[in-house]
Amino acid sequence: MKVDTKIYKDDFHTIIHGNALENLKCLESESIDLIFADPPYNIGKDFDGLVENWSEEEFLNWTYKWIDECHRILKPNGTFYLMNSTENMPYIDIKCRQNFYIKSRIVWAYDSSGMQAKKYFGSMYEPILMLTKHERNYTFNAEDIMVEAKTGAIRQLIDYRKEPPQPYNTKKVPGNVWNFARVRFKMDEYENHPTQKPEALLERIILASSNVGDMVLDPFSGSFSTCAVAKRLGRKSMGIELNEEYVKIGIRRLDLPSPYTCEELAKEKRRKTKNLSKKARLIADTQPQISLI
Template identity: 65%
Template sequence: MRLLEAENHKILHGDVLEALATVETGSVNLVFADPPYNIGKDFNGLKDFKEEDEYLEWSRAWIAECLRVLSPTGTFYLMTSTQMMPHFDLFCRARAHILSRIVWTYDSSGVQARRYFGSMWEPILHMVADPKAYTFNADEILVEAKTGAKRALIDYRKDPPQPYSTEKVPGNVWDFARVRFKMDEYEDHPSQKPEALLERVIKASSNAGDVVLDPFSGTFTTSAVAARLGRKSIGIEINEEYVKIGLRRVGIPSTYSEDELAKVKARKTKNKSKKDRTGEGITAPEVAQATLF
């Protein structure tokens, strides 16, 4: 395992269980875990497990480690596929207190199932070590209270009378667009999570100066948002190409050249754009230049 760090931010390059073993017990205020879902995606050459039992055994091991490093007042957000969440839920409810079962819903991206109802959401388990002592900054994550019209009602129970609030704490159904190829935050990764989702998680469940851990950092969105919001971060990642993304996004010095850390814009899928299919628009050299920015 390799440690790369700057002030307040660390990247642990290596196996998740080996890396977690180096983290001090009870030292992390917030964990956000978005592991491989074991549904056949290729993470830059690293494939999923073949057997479900093997995947679940491995998952229980790293979840237990995340709970070990969580502080007594800490919070743990855990994502997985809709198929695997029942297994994770049963395992976690015996070891932590589940506050919310969150639904992250998004548009279909044009992908249509033909023999069943296609999935347009992913589950997030929101749990805490102690249900009587945990961080939840409601005022930091308020959203518009949509009622179909602007509320102009007055609460005459207060002295002096005050308009009713037009904001509220979000419910457990979160509507964030998935990261698209043309978005500025896009990175070359098959399951990148949006910055807006991580911003809500980090604002709600941590404070400035707290330690935020992501055991499967991928594009290091968790670490990047944590840094922007004044938190400390620990990002664990086994894939060197993704570690390079983390070094760039978090601003950690390294021996890699500027070219090696440059942002490369490539599609997550093998599907080609219309211009690529027809050969129209730009020439091959121009394509190569257009993918870097």
């Protein structure tokens, strides 16, 4: 889908409505502090009319090109988080080893109330690579992302290996398995996007790998949660998005000037599935049935 690039911005936040690869090529080298990329996975998702249908070769060739652009625009001490499907990640991992240091291979684990696979073990996680250009010189704000160390905090164990013995720490840096619930319809953060990522996940990434005033880029912005969380945390943001309906979400969430009316930008939640909720099914079952015969 070809669109003429349009830009919506204020002093700190920018939305680029256009093709990701083409617009990444236009960005200045070594200008971005943090990149979070959650691109299409090529698994047949329908993004409001834009359906993934590449061959594997086409998809990987395209993916490798935008990864190279992300390497070019990332600052020497910057960090790049890259998500993809379990099927694609082995190819992407090998590609990224050529130019990046892989600091962590993160698993975002979640539960699902929907139907899962019956003939094999269904996928209940998505992998994330944490990539840097420098082996040691990169931002990592450990104190800003501490979580409870359950062994030390709850059981109050003593570490006798230390002299003198002292209690185990009650806080620790999270490991590489992250348990965040997927975004559900009843959540306030829910937007009309089929692959929206939770703000809690993005908050951890942004707090850990950027500082106030840094530039955060999301080249596949979708629901614009990355940019919205970056704004809330005092960072600058830049989001690239091809789909106009998603661009409108970003303009609303970032409160950017645009030619769209308030009605065009209004939030109107739609379920991602056509299946009825439990409450709706109960109501339907209790309604009197009218026969047309």
